[in-house]
Amino acid sequence: MASSGATTLRQQRLGFELRKLRENAGLSSTAAAALVGVNQGHMSRIEAGRYAVSAERVRAFARAYACTDQSLIDALAGMTGRRTRGWWEEYRDILPPNMLDLAETEHHATAMRIASVIHIPGLLQTADHARVLASNVVPPLTPPDVEHRVSYRIKRQAVVYGQRAIPLTAIVHEAALRMGFGGPAVARAQHRHLIEASTRENVSVLVIPFGAGTFPGSGQSIVYCSEVVPQLDTVQLDTYHGSEFLDAHAQLVKYQKVLDLMEACAISPAKSRDLIARIEKET
Structure with a gap:
């Protein structure tokens, strides 16, 4: 997991959607970080769109949050990784x-x-x-x-x-x-x-x-x-x-x-x- 440079709107959106899934699951940021094995600082940066996150990590978040919307999970996984240099x-x-x-x-x-x-x-x-x-x-x-x-x-x-x-x-x-x-x-x-x-x-x-x-x-x-x-x-x-x-x-x-x-x-x-x-x- 690494910093991705300039934060784009798409990265921010991914972080926001992950945060929304967490909040819908009734979990605190600290509890969610422990469930998926990241520290609190990384969790905050991920949800702010300032850290790249892998598709595997997104799916781990979804499992921890008991999200069953597979189409949404796949779409979020497709938004992951380092910023595409368009x-x-x-x-x-x-x-x-x-x-x-x-x-x-x-x-x-x-x-x-x-x-x-x-x-x-x-x-x-x-x-x-x-x-x-x-x-x-x-x-x-x-x-x-x-x-x-x-x-x-x-x-x-x-x-x-x-x-x-x-x-x-x-x-x-x-x-x-x-x-x-x-x-x-x-x-x-x-x-x-x-x-x-x-x-x-x-x-x-x-x-x-x-x-x-x-x-x-x-x-x-x-x-x-x-x-x-x-x-x-x-x-x-x-x-x-x-x-x-x-x-x-x-x-x-x-x-x-x-x-x-x-x-x-x-x-x-x-x-x-x-x-x-x-x-x-x-x-």
């Missing part, structure tokens, strides 16, 4: 940690649902569209930092276009389609890209038209990442101070319902493509 690690000293956490969360997701009112979802943006957005943040970024953010955003899109492409449902409000970021040429290219993406088998683009009126979730972008078991799902929200990640059961249920209601307000995929094409011609 492509996002090359940005560790360049981008804020929560941006790397989002990339890692998306990488391990089995399916995603995204809702956005003002912006085109990042996983469906063109490089030029992403560059316009990165060039207008506060405080302003240097040109090299802008390009780092653009390349990071494009690499994230491997979850949609790569070899292990996952199902993606993107709920986009008509307002996002009409914002015209970057001017007509950039906007038209973004519209065409969105139409092309919507024809992929794993991608569904649903547009909420202006005529739909008000709906839940209209004030923020939502990213819902499904995991191999629903207990490990994660919601990411964009805020002015960065990403906020939610994983409590009540929060997951709430945002599932919000996304369901937003999806119900959207028009069909075919009608959505027609609307995007019409807006492109008007741009």
